[in-house]
Amino acid sequence: MKVQIYTMQTAAEALELAALGVDCLGVTPSDRGLPGEISNEMAREIVDALAGKATRVALSVEAEPQAIAAMVDAVRPDVLHLCGDIAKVTPVVVKALRSELLARHPDLKILQAIPMTGPEALDHAAAFEPVSDIFILDSVAAHIGGIGAAGVTHDWSLSREIVVRSKLPVILAGGLGPDNVGEAIRAVRPWAVDSLTHTNSPLASGGFRKDPAKVAAFVAAARAAA
Template sequence: MLFDAETYQTCTTRKGRSRVKICGLRDVEMANVAVDSGADAIGLMFYAPSPRYVTPEEASRIAAEVKGKVAIVGVFVNPAAAWLDEVLARVPLDAIQFHGDENDEFCRQWGLPYIKALRLRQGEDYAAVSDAWPGASAFLVDSYNPDAFGGTGELCDWDLIPEGLNCPVMLAGGLRPDNIGEAITRVKPWCVDVSSGVECEKGVKDAALIRAFMREVDNVSGD
């Protein structure tokens, strides 16, 4: 599983529903909104081309504020080993999310649970693909875009999500307050991952949208 027992007890704030990761946070204020709204994890983006990129300095300030309240996930795309080492030396991550072409051996070597992103498109045998990452703690299923590794706001084709994956599914891709209820009802994911769907403009999180998203997650689970 994504969290060890101690982190699970600390960070899973509400039982009986899909967990929630608010990804692409860039400041302490919105991180606190995510915590106060009941999110289980936050994502910090360490991929420089992304509009949600944070420096290790910025990330360390956010982590210092919310450590122990939510799981802190670092998001990387084909990172150099030296870059990962630098981030890990400065930011107390609980897990790493890989969105590029990283293989299982590379993903395992950092000593943290890791999430592997699968960008869904027709014609791929994802049950077989998943076997290439036996060390993954979860698979994040996202929409495919040839020009971006994620965060596009494009709705994932839920019918392409494979059955029989060897670890839990995190659902991403175009999730918003107005469709998260249907997404959870249809897919029943272990975790949902939202970024652009709670932004007022690209890369800028909106407190009202975060709260609305969390309310809808709770509503569909009956909490």
């Protein structure tokens, strides 16, 4: 069972979590007020520091392919996590973007977020499967831009159905923490699990840092359940 953790804000933080056995570490290069967002420059520093230590993932909520491509060129992640509006970044758009990016970054993988808002998620997964390498099934919150960072769970029976139907590796996300990740794994049987909100430590000044103890417990619980 692989474990993905969001969101790294410094290279030191990322290296600490890689040492705990986290497989995939995510960064949020943005200027849209997203949780834990950082500059492209900081994201690149983190990606460079993690070389050979973990899979480096960078998300984008942008709707314009040019903006997404510019971030990838600047940050150089192993995986591009697309979690913007799927009505704008459609499978047709992803196909063209993928072709453009692979010409410059031939090893790049596309991680497509599927909004788990109801049965329509099954249709979205079927539509995006031909242009994606990995799925992440995530919850949606009205106050957060894009798909994810909602901090709440969704209908795991729908997630299980996507795992059964899809040929792609599937990451389960949405409200997972050390206390419920084992139950989620047993219900869904995903390829990997992801955590942001419930492995954070809030700061008095606002914002958060990752809580290494919570991350270690999350990793242990996930591996035990698998």
